[in-house]
Amino acid sequence: MLGAYLPILLLVIVAVLFGLVSIVLSSLIGQKKPSPVKLAPYESGCTPVGTARERFSIKFYLIAMLFILFDIEAVFLYPWAILYKKLGVFGLVEMGTFIVILFVGYIYVWKKGALEWE
């Protein structure tokens, strides 16, 4: 029974080997001409300013978290849109329930002031 998974195992082995071999080979036989600009960390093409390990406001986390939450909602709406006619009333009720639950969360977040930046 486990034999059926052999291709997956082979894929994993090949993937790991490919990664290792290309890194090792390029570091062994590749040319190295380092310059300060080349060694600097990549920052969208701008000249890096200061350290990357700065403290920043917790608000970013909150907004990011809420974004993911409501973004997932949109992701779930797509398959429903495609199967809208096939699912009929059942789908409408199910998605309605889903959206209402998220809406409750939205009102809560809004009233709590989590969306205000200041």
Add this chain to the structure above:
Amino acid sequence: MDMITIPAVNMTPILPEIFLSVLAMALLLINVFIPSGQKSYLGYISFVGVVAAGVLVGAGWGAPVESFSGSVVQDNFATFFKIIFLLSAGLAILISDQYMEREGCNHGELYPLILFTVVGMMLMAAGTDLMTIFLGLEVMSVALYVLAGFNRANLKSNEAGLKYFLLGSFSTGFLLYGMALTYGATGTTRIAKIAAIVGQMTVPSANIMLVAGMLLMLTGFAFKVAAAPFHMWTPDVYEGAPTPMTAFMSAGPKAAGFAALLRIFLVALPTLQVEWSQLLWVLAVLTMTVGNITALRQDNIKRMLAYSSIAHAGYALVGFAAGNGTGAAGILFYMLSYTFMNIGAFAVIILIGKKGEANGTVMDFAGLGFKQPALAVAMSVFLFSLAGIPPTAGFIGKFYLFSSAVQKGYIWLAVIGVLNSAASVYYYLRVMVYMYMKEPTEDFEWTRITPPIALSLLISVAGTLIPGIVPSVILQFAEQAVKLI
């Protein structure tokens, strides 16, 4: 255009869950619209809601219904556990208000979170599909992580929340991996189908994937019920969490863990009983001994009860190791009695405590017997029951659990259990010594007992004494409940 066939869905088995979820969401909305001084109303509403849900659940007794293509069931087993969860939630709500007011964290989110926890626990008990059980576990756990860290201004509470979250999610990983392997070995997540497929295997214990799945699931649930050696989180989390939530956490979710364990192991994997009951034998002995020995040296009463809670999980595991009808009924009875006696004891701790989690040691009970005789009597009842001294529910429960082990031939397991129980008497009675034989400290000032806490104490004393004196009132229900599995 071909239509997708919509399965006929019978909502009856999950009616209480739907009711509680809607109520919790409504409370969440009410919470943001009312001024901060009036959060107690949310507590009253949620208490009434829990009672109403109890009526809904109780109405389903003796009328088994299956729904969602057999992934959720309403049977007596689920109903019995749901009543335990609702009781623990109801009592926790009653003891919350005064404490949260005192600690200055009376945020209205507390009550919706408790209700969501209950919904999760109910799904765990009612689920007959590994996926349903897992979803229930997640709903329960995520809400509990927040509840453990609910006192945001208190560092210990923060620590408890974070610790519980990190270790809890890790153990959930184990559980899910176990479920995945079980699915891999059997090709289904339905518990009844797993039982049928495993039953057809000639030597199920030779199927490594199945055995590994079983072990990983056992690990995941052992963490949730705080069984040694997966108990390391318990003392810190129980000590740091707000006291009412510690009470709740040690009663409801522990019972939920046992509900899922019992259903999976006794219904889906009875053919592997020889293997798992040996494991549980070891687990039970370890859990009882570690819990009791460590509790002996605790001065902080919440920490002491945390270790005692580990020990009590061990006693319940004795019945599980036996794996027979008596053992299962014993676990149900014990979980119900433990809910009453433990939450009752925590209610007294809340009344002893002072702002900022002060007065939390055994020594602070000094002189309680002279100053507040009624409260001291109530505490004595709970402590006697926790120690397993008749005529309390704790004694009957232990008697049942240990006799199930004897029936099964695990004489040594029963002997170790009784020895452990004897050792535990020391640290429970130590509190009583302080209550009745030590002078009260001079700056002895009494917290007033508010009606909700008084009600919870009354219910807890009744729930501890009545099944202890007339055990048949509860035992007959427990025995009917385990007949189905």
